[in-house]
Amino acid sequence: MEKTKIELENAAQTLKLLGDRTRLTIMGLIKDGECCVCEFVEVLQMSQPSISQHLRKLRDAGLVKEQRRGQWIFYTINTAHPTFPIVQQILEQIPDQKEKLRALEEAGLRIQCGS
DSSP, rough: OOOOOOHHHHHHHHHHHHHHHHHHHHHHHHHSOOHHHHHHHHHTOHHHHHHHHHHHHHHHHTEEHHHHEEEEEEEEEOTTTTTTTHHHHHHHHSSOOOHHHHHHHHOTTTTTTTO
């Protein structure tokens, strides 16, 4: 059975979004789980509005899903997105971001927003 091809426009949009270092790092951080905005702020040392803008672009494109818990929003990769195979391949080629999350945990800052 032939594998369904990804539409060129979808592939181009996904590659453009992942061409940004911050968005690529965000995707790497949620490759194996979920993160809250506050965690991205700590890891990336960027302002919350800046992180939220990057997440909005990823969400609007359908690459990430968000789940609200109380006042906090957690993000995961949308594995059902048509371009997920491309995302998966790219994330396998970049350095693992787990170390950044471990450092956050050791500093007592992991999931500080009370999931």
